[in-house]
Structure formats: C-alpha cells, structure tokens
Amino acid sequence: MIEHAHIHAFENIVNKENVYSDKAHLIAYSYDATRERYQPDAVLFPRDEKDVSNILRYCNEHKIAITPRGAGSGFTGGALPKNGGIVLAFEKHMNKILEIDTKNLVAVVQPGVINKDLQKAVEKIGLFYPPDPASEEYSTLGGNINENAGGMRAAKYGITKDYVMALRAVLPNGEIIRAGKKTIKDVAGYNTAGILIASEGTLAVTTEITLKLIPKPKFTKAYMGIFPNVEDAMNAVFKSLAKGANPVAMEFLDSLVVSALKRKLGIELPEDAGALLIGDVDGNVQEEVDLQLAILEQSFKENNASGFEVSNSEEERVKLWYARRNASPSITIYGSKKLNEDISVPRSKLPEALSFIYAVGKKYNFKIPCFGHAGDGNIHVNVMVDGNDQKQLELGHQAIKEIFQLVVDMGGTLSGEHGIGLSKAPFMEIAFNTAELELFRSIKKAFDPNNILNPGKMGL
Amino acid sequence: MIEHAHIHAFENIVNKENVYSDKAHLIAYSYDATRERYQPDAVLFPRDEKDVSNILRYCNEHKIAITPRGAGSGFTGGALPKNGGIVLAFEKHMNKILEIDTKNLVAVVQPGVINKDLQKAVEKIGLFYPPDPASEEYSTLGGNINENAGGMRAAKYGITKDYVMALRAVLPNGEIIRAGKKTIKDVAGYNTAGILIASEGTLAVTTEITLKLIPKPKFTKAYMGIFPNVEDAMNAVFKSLAKGANPVAMEFLDSLVVSALKRKLGIELPEDAGALLIGDVDGNVQEEVDLQLAILEQSFKENNASGFEVSNSEEERVKLWYARRNASPSITIYGSKKLNEDISVPRSKLPEALSFIYAVGKKYNFKIPCFGHAGDGNIHVNVMVDGNDQKQLELGHQAIKEIFQLVVDMGGTLSGEHGIGLSKAPFMEIAFNTAELELFRSIKKAFDPNNILNPGKMGL
Numbered sequence: 001m002i003e004h005a006h007i008h009a010f011e012n013i014v015n016k017e018n019v020y021s022d023k024a025h026l027i028a029y030s031y032d033a034t035r036e037r038y039q040p041d042a043v044l045f046p047r048d049e050k051d052v053s054n055i056l057r058y059c060n061e062h063k064i065a066i067t068p069r070g071a072g073s074g075f076t077g078g079a080l081p082k083n084g085g086i087v088l089a090f091e092k093h094m095n096k097i098l099e100i101d102t103k104n105l106v107a108v109v110q111p112g113v114i115n116k117d118l119q120k121a122v123e124k125i126g127l128f129y130p131p132d133p134a135s136e137e138y139s140t141l142g143g144n145i146n147e148n149a150g151g152m153r154a155a156k157y158g159i160t161k162d163y164v165m166a167l168r169a170v171l172p173n174g175e176i177i178r179a180g181k182k183t184i185k186d187v188a189g190y191n192t193a194g195i196l197i198a199s200e201g202t203l204a205v206t207t208e209i210t211l212k213l214i215p216k217p218k219f220t221k222a223y224m225g226i227f228p229n230v231e232d233a234m235n236a237v238f239k240s241l242a243k244g245a246n247p248v249a250m251e252f253l254d255s256l257v258v259s260a261l262k263r264k265l266g267i268e269l270p271e272d273a274g275a276l277l278i279g280d281v282d283g284n285v286q287e288e289v290d291l292q293l294a295i296l297e298q299s300f301k302e303n304n305a306s307g308f309e310v311s312n313s314e315e316e317r318v319k320l321w322y323a324r325r326n327a328s329p330s331i332t333i334y335g336s337k338k339l340n341e342d343i344s345v346p347r348s349k350l351p352e353a354l355s356f357i358y359a360v361g362k363k364y365n366f367k368i369p370c371f372g373h374a375g376d377g378n379i380h381v382n383v384m385v386d387g388n389d390q391k392q393l394e395l396g397h398q399a400i401k402e403i404f405q406l407v408v409d410m411g412g413t414l415s416g417e418h419g420i421g422l423s424k425a426p427f428m429e430i431a432f433n434t435a436e437l438e439l440f441r442s443i444k445k446a447f448d449p450n451n452i453l454n455p456g457k458m459g460l
Numbered sequence: 461m462i463e464h465a466h467i468h469a470f471e472n473i474v475n476k477e478n479v480y481s482d483k484a485h486l487i488a489y490s491y492d493a494t495r496e497r498y499q500p501d502a503v504l505f506p507r508d509e510k511d512v513s514n515i516l517r518y519c520n521e522h523k524i525a526i527t528p529r530g531a532g533s534g535f536t537g538g539a540l541p542k543n544g545g546i547v548l549a550f551e552k553h554m555n556k557i558l559e560i561d562t563k564n565l566v567a568v569v570q571p572g573v574i575n576k577d578l579q580k581a582v583e584k585i586g587l588f589y590p591p592d593p594a595s596e597e598y599s600t601l602g603g604n605i606n607e608n609a610g611g612m613r614a615a616k617y618g619i620t621k622d623y624v625m626a627l628r629a630v631l632p633n634g635e636i637i638r639a640g641k642k643t644i645k646d647v648a649g650y651n652t653a654g655i656l657i658a659s660e661g662t663l664a665v666t667t668e669i670t671l672k673l674i675p676k677p678k679f680t681k682a683y684m685g686i687f688p689n690v691e692d693a694m695n696a697v698f699k700s701l702a703k704g705a706n707p708v709a710m711e712f713l714d715s716l717v718v719s720a721l722k723r724k725l726g727i728e729l730p731e732d733a734g735a736l737l738i739g740d741v742d743g744n745v746q747e748e749v750d751l752q753l754a755i756l757e758q759s760f761k762e763n764n765a766s767g768f769e770v771s772n773s774e775e776e777r778v779k780l781w782y783a784r785r786n787a788s789p790s791i792t793i794y795g796s797k798k799l800n801e802d803i804s805v806p807r808s809k810l811p812e813a814l815s816f817i818y819a820v821g822k823k824y825n826f827k828i829p830c831f832g833h834a835g836d837g838n839i840h841v842n843v844m845v846d847g848n849d850q851k852q853l854e855l856g857h858q859a860i861k862e863i864f865q866l867v868v869d870m871g872g873t874l875s876g877e878h879g880i881g882l883s884k885a886p887f888m889e890i891a892f893n894t895a896e897l898e899l900f901r902s903i904k905k906a907f908d909p910n911n912i913l914n915p916g917k918m919g920l
Contacts, residue, residue: 103698103808104837126704148647159645161654162622175895182806184836185619185876187608187658188884188891189918190900194621194654198647215704238563244586244675244744284704287747346642348563376644377564416645424648431648435635440650442906447899458649 002041002064002085010044010086013054018045018092029087032072032079034423040067040081045092049168049176049207055088056205056452057174065455066172068201070111070143073135075340076421078147078200082456088205090142097121098208105213106165106182111142111206115149118211128216130157133417134328142206148198150417152249155279155375157214161197168208169196172448182210195443200419201454203447217282219289220248222311222320225277225300226270230254232304233275234351237374239299241347245292249279250375251324254354257369260330261323269323270306277374278324280317327371328380334367337387339396340380343407344416347377356406357381364399366392378416404430420458428459462501462524462545470504470546473514478505478552489547492532492539494883500527500541505552509628509636509667515548516665516912517634525915526632528661530571530603533595535800536881538607538660542916548665550602557581558668565673566625566642571602571666575609578671588676590617593877594788602666608658610877612709615739615835617674621657628668629656632908642670655903660879661914663907677742679749680708682771682780685737685760686730690714692764693735694811697834699759701807705752709739710835711784714814717829720790721783729783730766737834738784740777787831788840794827795844799856803867804876807837816866817841824859826852838876864890885919 010019020026020043030039046052059066065085072079081087090112099108100122107118107129115136119129132151133139139149145167150159166180179192196204227233237250253261253276261267269276277300281292297308311317331338345353354370361368361383372379383399385392404414404427414424414431428437437459444451444460470479480486480503490499506512519526525545532539541547550572559568560582567578567589575596579589592611593599599609605627610619626640639652656664687693697710713721713736721727729736737760741752757768771777791798805813814830821828821843832839843859845852864874864887874884874891888897897919904911904920 101806101808102702104806105701106806148651150645150647154644158622161651162618171895171899173895175898177893177896177899181804181873182871183804183838183873183876184614184807185610185804185833185838186873187610187877187879188874189880189888189896190903191608191621191655191658192896192899192903194657195651195903197654198651215701215706218704241565241675242562244678246675246744283745283748284706285743285745285747285751287745288743291745344641344643344645346561346564346566347644348561373645378643378645411642413641413643413646414648416643417647419647420649428649433637435631435633436637436649436652438635439631439637439652439907443650443652443655443903446902446906 006062006064007042009058010042010055013058014044014046014051018047029069029089032077033075034077036077036080036422038080038082039084040087041084043087043089045089047093049170052170052205052207053174053176056170056172059086059452060172060174060450063450063452066452067454068205070140071135071138073139074143074147074421075418076423078419078421078457080422082422090140094207100125104182107211107213109141109209109211111140111209113141115139115141115144122213123216126216127213129163129211129213131160131163141209145197145206145209146199146201147419150378152251152373154373155250156246156248163212164193164197164209165212166210167193167196167206169204169206171204172450172452177204180210200421200457202444202457202460203453218284219286220280220282221289221293222278222280222317223293223296224309224320225305226273226307227275227277227303227305228272229274230354231351233277234374236277236300236303236305238348239303240296243295243299245295245299247279247281247292247296247375251278251372252374253323253327253371254369256334256367257327257331257371260333260369261326264330264333265326267323272306276323278320279375331369331382331384334369335384335386337385337393339383339385339400341400341403342378342380342416342418343403343412343414344378345407345410345412349410349412350374350377350379353407353410353412357403360399360402364395366396366399401427422457425459466522466524467502469518470502470515473518474504474506474511478507489529489549492537493535494537496537496540496882498540498542499544500547501544503547503549505549507553509630512630512665512667513634513636516630516632519546519912520632520634520910523910523912526912527914528665530600531595531598533599534603534607534881535878536883538879538881538917540882542882550600554667560585564642567671567673569601569669569671571600571669573601575599575601575604582673583676586676587673589623589671589673591620591623601669605657605666605669606659606661607879610838612711612833614833615710616706616708623672624653624657624669625672626670627653627656627666629664629666631664632910632912640670660881660917662904662917662920663913678744679746680740680742681749681753682738682740682777683753683756684769684780685765686733686767687735687737687763687765688732689734690814691811693737694834696737696760696763696765698808699763700756703755703759705755705759707739707741707752707756707835711738711832712834713783713787713831714829716794716827717787717791717831720793720829721786724790724793725786727783732766736783738780739835791829791842791844794829795846797845797847797853799843799845799860801841801860801863802838802876802878803841803863803872803874804838805867805870805872809870809872810834810837810839813867813870817863820859820862824855826856826859861887880918882917888919
C-alpha cells in the first residue's frame with residue numbers, strides 16, 4: 001500500500017474527484033480480459049497532459065509504479081497493476097477527438113477515444129481508419145497504440161502502427177516529448193514513435209495521437225467459400241494472392257469451429273464443410289470489386305471449394321459474416337475454459353502450423369479449434385479445457401508451450417495482436433535470444449531508469 | 461590514423477582482398493552527394509553477417525569508429541567517416557536478393573542490393589515494391605532503410621518504413637539481433653525495427669532486410685495540370701484529395717522551375733504557367749484509373765487549370781514526366797551552387813510555407829526555385845547562390861536557417877527524405893526540445909555505449 005501522503009499529493013495534482021482510492025473502485029480497476037486480478041493503490045484520472053506530467057514526475061521521485069490503462073480489454077494483462085501503485089485512466093477526461101483534418105487526412109485524438117468512435121466520425125465524411133481489432137467497440141486508441149492492435153482488415157490495410165503519424169507522450173521523468181509529425185515524410189531524429197508503438201505502456205505515457213486516414217472505398221462486398229479441408233482452404237488463399245487478389249479480410253474457420261457453429265447456433269452450413277474462408281473485398285469502382293471476386297471465385301473453385309457466396313446487400317453481408325463473428329462464443333461447447341493464443345506465422349506456413357497444432361491436440365486429448373486471419377497468417381488457437389480441472393489446465397499450458405516453440409521455429413511470433421504483458425512473459429526466452437532480451441532491457445532503461453512504468457510486463 | 465596492427469586484424473577477419481587501405485581507394489570512399497570529404501583509414505567489404513559481427517566486436521573493443529555505407533548517394537553526409545576509422549561497404553559481397561517469396565509477398569535482401577534492381581525483379585512477376593527515391597537507380601536498400609528513403613509514390617504508397625517487415629542487424633558489441641518477422645502482425649517485444657529505420661547507421665549495422673511487397677496495379681496513367689499560380693495548384697491538390705482522389709504521385713513545379721525548363725531545355729509550356737502538377741494514377745481496372753482522372757480533372761479545372769493532359773501510352777507518360785525529371789538539373793541557370801533542402805510540412809501548410817520561402821528569397825535577393833511532392837507536403841527548396849562567393853554562401857545558409865525555423869513552427873520537419881547526417885546537425889535544436897534530444901542520446905547509448913557507430917551524426 002502506498003502512503004496516505006501520496007494520495008494527498010495526487011489529490012493536489014488532479015483534484016480530489018479524480019483520485020479513487022476506495023475499495024470498490026480499486027476492485028473495478030483490478031482486472032482485464034485475462035480475468036487475473038491485481039489491485040492498484042489508487043486510480044487517477046488526469047485532466048490533461050500537464051496532469052500526466054505532474055503525476056509521472058511525482059511517481060518517479062517516489063518510485064511509485066504506474067500502470068496506464070485504456071479499456072482494460074487486453075488479453076495479456078498489460079493494464080494490470082501487478083506491483084500495485086497507481087492506475088492511470090483516460091476515460092473520464094482525455095477522451096476527445098481533437099481534430100479531423102480533411103486537408104491533411106489525419107485525425108488527432110486523445111488516448112481515451114474508443115476505436116469505433118473514431119471510425120464512425122471519419123466515415124461520416126468519406127474517410128477511413130482501417131485498424132479494427134475485435135475489441136473495436138470498447139478498446140481505446142491509447143491502448144491500441146500501446147499494444148499495436150491488429151484486426152480483420154490487416155490483410156489489405158495493415159495494422160495500427162501503419163497509421164500512427166505522431167504521438168505526444170510523457171516520459172517517466174515528467175518531460176513531454178513529441179514523436180513524429182503531421183507529415184507523411186519525416187526523417188529528422190530517431191523514429192521514437194516507432195518504438196513507443198507496441199511498448200505496452202512500459203516506456204512513456206501517450207497523451208495525444210495523430211493518425212493517418214485514407215479515403216473510404218465506395219464499394220464493399222463479402223464472400224464466403226466452403227472447403228472440404230484446411231489444406232484446400234489455405235491453397236485457395238495462396239492462389240488468390242498470387243493472382244493479384246487483395247482482399248480487405250480473409251478469415252478462416254476450421255472444421256471444429258464450423259461444427260460448433262452448427263451445433264450451438266444452428267447455422268446452416270454443408271455437412272462436408274471442413275473449413276470456411278470469409279472476407280470482404282472493396283474498391284472505389286464496382287469493376288474493382290468484381291475483379292477481386294472473380295479472382296477469388298476462380299482460385300477457390302480450383303481448390304475444391306464446394307460453394308462461393310457473395311453478398312448483394314448490407315443485410316446479406318452481415319449474414320455471411322455471422323459465422324465468423326460467432327466463432328469465439330460458439331467453441332465453448334468444447335470446454336469451459338479457453339486458453340486463447342494469437343500466434344502468427346508467415347502465411348505460407350499456416351498449413352504446417354495447423355497440422356502440428358491438431359497433432360498436439362490429439363496427443364493431449366484436447367479439442368483445439370482454430371480461426372482467424374488467414375490473409376495475414378495470424379490465427380487464434382484455442383486450447384479448450386475443463387477450467388475446474390487443475391491437471392487439465394497444466395497440460396493445456398504445456399500444449400501451448402509446445403505450440404509456441406514450433407511457431408517460433410517456423411519464423412513466427414508469440415503474439416500477432418495481444419502482446420506479451422504478463423501472460424506471455426514466461427515465453428519470451430523461446431522467442432528472443434540473449435542479445436535481443438538484453439537490448440530490450442537497455443531500451444527500457446533508456447526511457448525509464450527507475451522502472452516505474454508498467455513494471456514486470458513483457459518479461460523485463 | 462589507425463595502427464597497422466588493426467589493418468592486419470581486419471585482414472584476418474575478412475581476408476586481405478576485402479580490406480582497402482591504399483590512398484586511391486580511401487579517397488574514393490571519402491565523399492558522398494554533399495561533396496564534403498572525410499577520409500577513412502580503411503574500407504572493409506564484409507562477406508557475410510559473421511564478418512560484420514567480427515568487425516564490430518573488434519572495433520568495439522578497440523574503440524574504432526565505423527561508418528556503414530550504401531551507395532554514398534546521401535545528401536547529408538550520413539556515409540561520411542567524419543572521425544576516420546573504417547567504412548563498411550556492402551557492394552562487393554552483401555548485395556544479393558536472397559528470396560522473393562510469392563506466398564507471403566515478401567522479399568529478403570542483403571543491404572547492398574540497389575533499390576531499382578529489387579523493383580525490376582519483383583515487377584517481373586506481377587509484384588510491386590513502391591518506395592522510389594530519386595536515387596533509385598543507384599542507392600542501396602541498406603541505405604534506404606537507414607535513411608528511411610521516400611520518393612514520388614509516397615502520396616499513395618508511403619515510404620520505406622511502411623515496407624520493412626523485419627531486419628537482421630549487428631549491434632556494436634558484435635551480437636546479432638533479429639527485429640520483426642516475416643509476418644504482417646508481430647507484437648512480441650519492442651518494435652526494434654521501428655527505431656533502426658531512419659537511424660542513419662548510428663545504432664546497428666543492417667545485414668538482412670525483409671520487405672513487404674504488394675500486387676502491382678495493372679493500369680497506370682500520367683496526368684499534368686497547368687496553373688496560373690502556386691495557390692491555385694495547391695487548392696487543386698486539396699480539392700482532389702478531399703473528393704477521394706488517391707494519386708500515386710502528385711508532383712509540383714513552381715514558376716521558377718517552369719521558366720528554367722523552358723529556357724534550358726526548351727520544353728514547350730504555356731507562357732502563363734505559374735505552376736505545374738504532374739503525377740500518376742493507377743488501379744487494377746481501367747475504371748479506377750478513369751475515376752481518379754475524372755476527380756483530378758474536375759478539381760483542377762475548378763481551380764483555374766488552363767490545361768489537363770493525360771498520357772495514353774507509356775511514351776506519352778514519359779513525355780509528361782520529362783519536365784519533373786529535369787527540374788533539378790534545369791535550375792542551375794539561377795546559380796552555380798544549389799543549397800538543396802527537403803523540408804516537409806503538413807500538406808495544408810504548403811501555400812503559406814511557399815509564400816514565406818519566396819519572401820526570404822526576395823529579402824536576400826536569391827532565386828529559390830521549389831519543386832517536389834505536393835501530395836505529401838515534402839518540397840525541395842533550392843537556394844541558388846554563386847558557389848565562389850563566400851558572402852553569398854553564408855547568406856544562403858542564413859536564409860535556410862530562417863526557412864527551417866518557419867517549417868518547424870508550422871509543425872513540419874527539417875527533413876522529409878534526406879536525414880540529418882552532418883549537414884543538418886546544427887539545426888537539431890530548432891526541431892527538438894531538450895527532453896527529446898536527451899532521449900535520442902539515451903537511445904544511442906542503449907545501443908552503442910562506446911559511440912563507435914557513425915559517431916558525430918544527427919547531432920548526437
């Protein structure tokens with residue numbers, strides 16, 4: 001517990017109403033999507049960048065740990081105050097869209113803005129912010145930047161880091177820095193924004209974000225292909241891309257997921273559906289969309305697709321996406337607890353990676369339904385276990401460790417979207433060599449010599 | 461001068477034939493496009509990553525400065541061995557395209573590969589590597605990554621950093637690190653690749669580069685618009701983009717450049733041409749190209765364009781681009797020495813920035829022809845002086861300092877493409893606050909505690 005004098009100091013900085021230190025609120029800020037719990041000593045709601053600066057300067061002097069928090073929707077514990085101290089929350093004050101600049105095609109936002117709110121605001125005027133993590137309805141752009149959030153549209157449009165033009169941030173010593181510019185080109189000084197992205201709140205606290213926008217494509221259609229097995233589906237992916245297809249999304253569901261969708265939600269899908277590919281194509285002219293669909297249809301049929309459906313209205317599009325949207329909730333039929341990992345391999349290695357994952361499932365007698373982003377190689381691997389069976393949980397974690405090792409051996413990564421946080425920290429040594437880990441520690445020290453920012457995360 | 465024992469040690473590492481220490485070769489490696497000269501003590505040609513590692517480890521132990529060098533085509537002295545020591549050159553051995561992976565749409569290359577060679581190799585199989593610095597015919601991808609090279613196609617396709625998926629690099633202590641992966645998504649560990657890009661060879665030596673490729677658009681047409689003045693041309697840019705145009709390039713030539721093109725090269729352009737916009741539009745279907753051209757034509761005419769030309773063949777396209785391609789050589793009619801800076805401002809500030817630049821020209825009685833990338837706000841500002849007149853040179857530098865100050869005040873950057881190197885190091889304090897400069901020094905120290913890598917660059 002931190003001393004009462006510190007609470008008093010924080011009240012002086014941000015005003016009494018912006019400091020929570022009562023039990024109920026501390027519990028409310030003690031969890032995230034991992035369901036693990038670590039209670040902070042206080043929750044602070046800075047009103048502006050100056051508050052953030054004053055808080056950090058004070059905490060740095062007194063060596064008080066700070067955990068910046070967006071919506072608390074992370075899957076790896078990035079927003080959990082593992083070492084107590086304070087949680088810095090942005091939803092109360094620092095949650096404004098400051099500017100949508102149509103001449104420069106950029107948006108300037110505070111960290112507490114919800115991803116989808118920005119998407120809606122820019123789409124109203126014909127612009128587009130593509131990154132669409134599954135949490136888009138509630139996760140914040142501050143969190144998205146610090147976790148480098150991905151999403152379904154990454155296949156064509158890339159991920160969060162591809163849209164960050166500039167950041168303002170506060171260093172642990174309270175100093176305010178600007179990283180990047182509202183210009184497409186800027187090569188003066190180190191690319192500090194580049195290292196702040198995906199740093200999981202361990203290097204600096206983001207106070208303002210400048211994001212690139214693009215023109216919103218005028219036409220979008222959804223497609224669905226039904227395949228007898230995973231291999232055919234993956235070959236259809238490769239074939240399509242090699243022929244010049246550039247789908248917005250190319251999502252994959254395996255036979256376990258398909259079966260769960262049929263059993264749990266009664267979705268009508270052919271009996272022989274061993275794998276599905278669902279996605280969108282878009283363009284500024286109808287002919288571009290037609291071309292994309294033609295390439296997909298041909299490539300799918302050449303790889304034994306038994307059906308190729310296309311949406312002809314927004315209603316039909318929602319219907320085609322229904323299976324993909326419900327993949328995650330449906331698979332609970334296989335076990336009460338889902339050990340959900342988001343590995344990513346070079347797209348070409350997906351068939352091999354999936355065969356191995358199913359073999360691991362067979363070895364341990366777990367169902368491991370897989371779905372995700374075939375277009376970019378990022379797959380959600382769900383080891384389904386009985387959450388009340390300690391032995392099963394242990395074996396589940398053992399299975400995941402084997403999967404991680406294989407993924408890394410294939411040139412893949414522990415995490416395509418969720419980050420390392422606390423959950424994946426034990427696996428950092430599988431993924432990085434001693435020199436790389438040592439470099440991470442040196443970078444951390446360069447920004448945060450007293451280790452006050454989100455300590456204990458990323459295995460640092 | 462370094463001791464002979466060191467030369468001998470280098471010969472042991474890379475073999476005698478890969479160490480140059482004779483006068484003629486040292487002179488050959490003492491310059492770059494700035495025309496300043498600093499002679500190295502030796503030039504080494506590593507055969508592979510292991511050689512690089514051994515060289516760095518040795519130099520780190522003996523505190524010998526190392527300057528990595530691509531083609532030596534940089535405009536700011538990044539490849540100049542200001543403090544002597546060794547130059548590390550990649551053109552002899554580490555110049556191979558290692559892989560063009562059509563399933564994952566990536567290329568893996570060594571640092572010495574020339575940009576255009578990669579472009580040609582991937583275009584042969586329907587793929588596309590968009591970054592096209594003006595030096596593309598000779599600059600290397602290792603140099604491009606370390607300077608974060610831009611180019612004409614940045615307006616639509618972004619710059620070098622948008623295509624770097626992974627790097628292998630050697631730290632000053634000789635340790636080999638991998639940064640990033642051959643996957644679109646990777647959020648495990650710090651984004652080390654992000655900070656290595658644009659680091660001007662001061663943090664690590666790049667030994668292998670994995671680049672994202674995209675499908676090559678099937679149709680490209682060039683366009684040219686002729687405007688009575690700069691303001692109309694810029695308003696046409698804003699109007700086009702606001703209406704959803706997404707041109708590959710949107711290049712701008714001012715009236716001084718237009719006049720030089722007419723006088724020096726006899727290019728036929730209307731007498732009243734106060735500014736030109738030249739560029740390309742592309743698409744996978746003809747209708748997309750037509751749509752883009754229609755938006756441009758309408759926006760141009762609404763802003764007083766007296767002509768709108770479109771290429772209907774590759775020959776016509778080359779002809780339209782001829783004026784832009786010859787902008788740089790033509791302006792020598794205004795002065796024997798060109799003080800060439802590549803400022804970048806938010807696109808919306810271009811008219812204001814240009815007015816100020818012309819006012820500075822008037823004040824000092826210099827011609828300052830400007831041309832460059834209106835689509836992304838990056839303009840080449842050329843202060844033309846008599847190279848033999850010391851007083852003029854001094855005043856020219858004074859004019860540039862005033863321009864830099866204004867650009868920074870407008871939220872712009874000292875450099876859109878060329879980097880800081882030696883030439884712009886004196887201006888770092890205009891662009892960055894004390895905390896930012898201190899952070900740069902801390903980052904440098906985290907990677908290179910003995911300051912052996914490209915010392916004295918970027919004002920660090």
